[in-house]
Amino acid sequence: MDRNQLNKWLKTPAKMGHKYSLHAVYFCTGCGIIEVPPSITARWDAERFGVLPVATPRQANLFLITGYVSVKTLRAIIRTYEQMPEPKFTVGFGSCPINGGMYWDSYNTIKHLDKYIPVDGWIAGCMPRPEAIFVAVTHLWTLIDKDMADGYKRYRKNYQAYRENQERALGKLEWPPLFSIGGKG
Amino acid sequence: MQIIAMILSPILALIIGIFFLGLSRKMMARIHWRYGPPWTQPIIDIIRLFSQKSVTHGHLFNLGLILSLAGSIVVILFIPVGRIHPLSDSGGMLVILYMLLLAPLGLALSGGEAANPNTSIGISRQLILALGYEVPLLLILLALMTHYETISIVEIVFRQQYAGWALLSSPLVLSGIGYISIMPAILGIRPFEVVQAPQEISSGPMVEYGGPYLALATIQHALNLFIGIALFVNLFLGGAGNPLFFFIKMLVVFVLGIFINAALPRLRIEQAVQYLWRWPTLLALVGLIVVIVMKSVSAG
Amino acid sequence: MSLELLLAAAFGGSLLTYLLGKISSGLRDGFAVFVSVILVAMIAGLYGKIGAVTSYYHFMGLELTLRISPLSWFFAMAVSTLGALSVIFSLSYMRDRERTDFYYLMMLLINASMLGIVFSGDLVSFFIFWEMMSWSTFLLISYNRGSALAAGMKYIVFSIIGSMAMLIGMLSLYAVYQTVNIYMLSNLVSSASPGYLLFLLIVFGTAFAIKNAIMPLHTWLPDAYAEAPSPFTAVLSGMLTRMGVYGFLMIMYVIIGSVQTLNMGYGLLKFNYILAWLGAVTIVIPTFIAMLQNDAKKLLAWHGIGQGGYMVLGIAYGTNLGLAGGIFHTLNHAIYIVLLFMSVAAVQYRTGGERDLNSMGGLIKKMPIAFIGALFGISGLIGLPLTNGFVSKWLIYKTLILNGSPFLAFTALIGTWGTILSVYKFLHNLFLGQLPEKYKDIKKSPVNMQIPIVILSLTILLFGILPGLPLKVINSIIASFGFKSLNVTLWGIVSETGSLNTINLFAAILTGCVIIWLILKTGPKSVSASQENTYAAGASIPEGKYHYTVDFYNPFYRMIKPYLKDFMDIFYFKLAGWTQTLCNIVRKTYTGYVGHYVTYIVLFLAVLIFMQLKWSLW
Incomplete structure (x- = not known):
């Protein structure tokens, strides 16, 4: 862990800050949330990695999509994601956000989450154990280090496509577009 | 000299306050049998927040937060830290009492503009809680000011340095116990953590703060911790001759506070006010009467 | 320029305004503003003539006189300035209403009779002007008809009781000393028996306590303030009610004199001590009742009662600090309460007379000037440092603490904390939070409403940072009462037992704000978000009301409501x-x-x- 290396802090303070202070939205998107309480309390203690659940998306920079995504939840997920300040990182937790998982033929769940919002990393499994969250976090650190956790940039760049996908799934959205949709998407 | 003190004392307060924040997280973790974050974690958080891009809801949203933080800084200029007290001769305790208002009021204005009901609920709780603990606090401060016959906090510290701590002197012991019993409410820690209450109202007045705003709000919280404890150390533990001893006294008080915070659950707001208006107020009232009686006995 | 001329201009101007209104409304408006502004200039010009006495009429062997003392100049200046600002404010508020000529006549007549009260040198003219003021106030309170008639009736019944009490006192004074001249009386009365002096204090005190709405005699005030037309409510709350304070000062410190007043009674049962406790009760209870109000004007009205308690507490306590604080608080209160009522009036003007706090919100985006007025007004009302209310309250608290009255100090201080709760609710429910759909297209307040609001806001800041300006005049007032004057500098009070330095405070807060603002600027630039873009647990904001206003302090209400009936x-x-x-x-x-x-x-x-x-x- 290079958290204690001063020269790295002086060189890239913002990047180091993002790495070691991942505040996650406390948002139960699906059944996977059941793995989050043990991982933040005494048994596994996520706080030693700087991972802390916070109450609102405004204060967060890590979004854990824990479990299957129903159409109704997708609306809240998009809203929450758009309210998080940049830079922000998304991690899909469990098989369901990846490809639908056991709900692969359900009429009411979203099969591929990354069509609607950008996802920086996946934790496969049904359910993944809490340790897998820490593996994901450490992997996210390397991604941030290499500037590869760039989901928020992709969202900005391809916003028109994302918005079209969202509207195809949800119908008309109540909120105005986050970025201006103009000549160039 | 005064200019140096003016720069030094807020910086000292900031360092101590942020250290206390980190220490509280580490100690809470150890009490929970966790390993916990490093004690530098609040600094990492603040750096991260300052590099994030946030939203603003209007000019008052910015201005209220700025005003709140400035209010806290000015209060610190009035509080003697060791022998450093750059502004304390321009108004005394009464100005401190009023400047303490600026912090919650600034946050309230800023949060009000955010148009979020959670914020409004948080602010309404904050103001009710403030009214709750001000009743005993004012009685306690009046007992002190009546006993020492001054409104200057430097004078109160000075008198204690040759007459012994106010907490251990016979007229003021009840007031001191009263102050200890309302201190969690002043610091906003459990069991009086009703204002932020992340699980109920999504951290109350802070709902819409993100990025630099949240960083400033965290700093403001750290300064508030410093002010609450420093006032107690100055008023009842005799202050200190230099900043180091002052820091040690504060540390002892703060660690006791953390134990209370870790051990107790959260009260509801009306339970908090009922508690604050019952036992601490009774203690403070009896304390004030004791001071008046002992004064008139020694005078006549 | 003599005093008769001033009063003739004031009364003649009001009648002429009425007559001009029959010709054209534009002419009337212009003339009303002209008269009220010229009065301010005339009174300002009288500053050098303090001490002048003129006798203007002989009536059944009595000589009726006018005179200028520092006290009367101070009150006259406040009356005329606030009166002029209210007239300017009224121009658009009263446009398109019926009986406008009558409104202006009464407004200027009240102004003139208040000037008459403070300048009168004998009790007969005092009484005549007092009655003129009371009756024209009655007519204006009931201006809106409907429930306003009942409010006006309540006011006039109380007012008559007060006047009758005052009349008894005057007749007895005349029967004993054969004179009504205030200065001759003040020499003669000092040798009277304590019992007679107590009688005088009680009968005159009843009249002034009713006017100043001290606690058991306050019930006329909330209804009257709420029902009167808003620009007039400003005058009513700012100066007219505070004629009671002027009366208290006159009877306690001019006619009877400080030595007799402060030694009346034994031990704890002294007259001034009891009056101070009445003031303290008047601070606490109305301030807490104000928390329960949902009507913007009624909320302010209850604060009007509560703040009156501070003035009475200050002047009844009878030390030089307390007296200076009480008199200064009268001026400060006038400034910020007028400002607050003007802000409410501006909102009312644009929303069609809406006063219900539960149905508004978010007006800061639409009416920024009215918001600034309300913000400065509530800061003064709370007494935040750097506003004028702070300095006067500081003076009162300091004397209460250092002269050994901690319980009085406690009631005064706790009043402040109660104030915060209700005034924040006032500000939040009107201006902050979510803007309702129906006010989407609301316009800014007109210019002639903005001018008085801006002037008064700046005055609050000016007197808060440089309190030496008014305190210099107040110093000469308390010196004329025979008290030791304060050691006042331009930016505070110097004293061995703790001094006040507002310029230091101002510099510190300003520097702090600028530094933090710069720090905020160096961070990444924030994006501006609309009121719909707030956290709602992932949901988008529902249509309709999403603004927490109703029962703002609900848990607390449930605790205190049973104890706070009127x-x-x-x-x-x-x-x-x-x-x-x-x-x-x-x-x-x-x-x-x-x-x-x-x-x-x-x-x-x-x-x-x-x-x-x-x-x-x-």
Whole structure:
């Protein structure tokens, strides 16, 4: 862990800050949330990695999509994601956000989450154990280090496509577009 | 000299306050049998927040937060830290009492503009809680000011340095116990953590703060911790001759506070006010009467 | 320029305004503003003539006089300035209403009679001007008809009781000393017996306590403030009610004199001590009742009562600090309460008379100037540092603490914390939070409403940062009462037991704000978000009301509500009911049959004869 290396802090303070202070939205998107309480309390203690659940998306920079995504939840997920300040990182937790998982033929769940919002990393499994969250976090650190956790940039760049996908799934959205949709998407 | 003190004392307060924040997280973790974050974690958080891009809801949203933080800084200029007290001769305790208002009021204005009901609920709780603990606090401060016959906090510290701590002197012991019993409410820690209450109202007045705003709000919280404890150390533990001893006294008080915070659950707001208006107020009232009686006995 | 000319201009101007209104409304508006502004200039010009006495009329052997003392100049200046600002404010508020000529006549007449009160040098002119003020106030309170008629009736009943009490005092003074001149009386009265002085204090005190709405006699005020037209409510709350403070100062420190007043009674049962406690009760209870109000103007009205308590507490406590604080607080209160009522009036003007706090919100985006007025107003009302209210409250607290009255100090301080709760609710429910759909297209307040609001906001800041400006005049007032004057600099008070330095505070806060603002600027630039873009647990904001206003302090309300009824109001209504029942019983004896009347006469004679035989009284 290079958290204690001063020269790295002086060189890239913002990047180091993002790495070691991942505040996650406390948002139960699906059944996977059941793995989050043990991982933040005494048994596994996520706080030693700087991972802390916070109450609102405004204060967060890590979004854990824990479990299957129903159409109704997708609306809240998009809203929450758009309210998080940049830079922000998304991690899909469990098989369901990846490809639908056991709900692969359900009429009411979203099969591929990354069509609607950008996802920086996946934790496969049904359910993944809490340790897998820490593996994901450490992997996210390397991604941030290499500037590869760039989901928020992709969202900005391809916003028109994302918005079209969202509207195809949800119908008309109540909120105005986050970025201006103009000549160039 | 005064200019140096003016720069030094807020910086000292900031360092101590942020250290206390980190220490509280580490100690809470150890009490929970966790390993916990490093004690530098609040600094990492603040750096991260300052590099994030946030939203603003209007000019008052910015201005209220700025005003709140400035209010806290000015209060610190009035509080003697060791022998450093750059502004304390321009108004005394009464100005401190009023400047303490600026912090919650600034946050309230800023949060009000955010148009979020959670914020409004948080602010309404904050103001009710403030009214709750001000009743005993004012009685306690009046007992002190009546006993020492001054409104200057430097004078109160000075008198204690040759007459012994106010907490251990016979007229003021009840007031001191009263102050200890309302201190969690002043610091906003459990069991009086009703204002932020992340699980109920999504951290109350802070709902819409993100990025630099949240960083400033965290700093403001750290300064508030410093002010609450420093006032107690100055008023009842005799202050200190230099900043180091002052820091040690504060540390002892703060660690006791953390134990209370870790051990107790959260009260509801009306339970908090009922508690604050019952036992601490009774203690403070009896304390004030004791001071008046002992004064008139020694005078006549 | 003499005082008769000033008063002639004031009264003549008001009548002329009425007549001009019959010709054209534009001419009337211009002339009303002209008269009220010229009065300010004339009174400012009188500053050098303090001490001048003019006799203007002889009436049945009494010499009626006018004179200028520092006290009267101070009050006259405040009256005329706030009056002028209110007239300017009224221009658009009263446009398109009926009976506008009458409104301006009354407004200027009240202004003129208040000037008459403060300049009158004898009790007869004082009484005449006092009655003119009361009656024209009654007419303006009931201007809106409907429920305003009841409010006006309540006011005038109380006012008459007060006037009658004052009349008794005046007649007795005249019977004993054969003069009504205030200065001659102040020399003569000092040798009177304490019992007589106490009688004088009580009868005059009743009149002034009613006008100043001290606690058991306050019930006329909330209704009157709420029902009067808003620009007039500003005058009513700012200066007219505070004529009571002027009256207290006159009877306690001018006519009877500080030495007698402060030594009246024994031990804790001193007159001034009891009055101070009445003031303290007046601070606490109305301030807490204000928390329960949902009507913007009623909320402010209850604060008007509460702040009056500070003034009475200050002047009744009778130290030089307390007196200076009380008088200064009168001025400060006038400034910020006028400002607050003007802000409410501006909102009312644009929303069509809406006063219900529960149905508004978010107006800061639409009416920024009105918001700034309200913000400065509530800061002054709370007494935040750097506003004028802070300095006067600081003076009062300091004397209460250092002269050994911690419980009085406690009531005064706790009043401040109660104030914060209700005024924040006021500001939040009107201006902050979510803007309702129906006010989407609301416009800014007109320019002539903005000008007084900006002027008063700046005055609050000016007197808060440089309190030496008004305190210099106040110093000469308390010196004329025979107190030691304060050691005042331009930016504070110097004293061995703790001094105040507002310029230091100002510099510190300003520097702090600028530094933090710069730090915020160096961070990444924030994106501006609309009111719909707030956290709602992932949901988008629902249509309709998403603004937490109703029962803003609900958990606290439930605790305190049972204790905070206006018991005095209920009592007065019951008293009125009992009186009516009694009169009904008496009325029933008038049956109309001659036989019954003969029986009464015979019975009465029988009783007389019985009494004579039994006790031989005659």
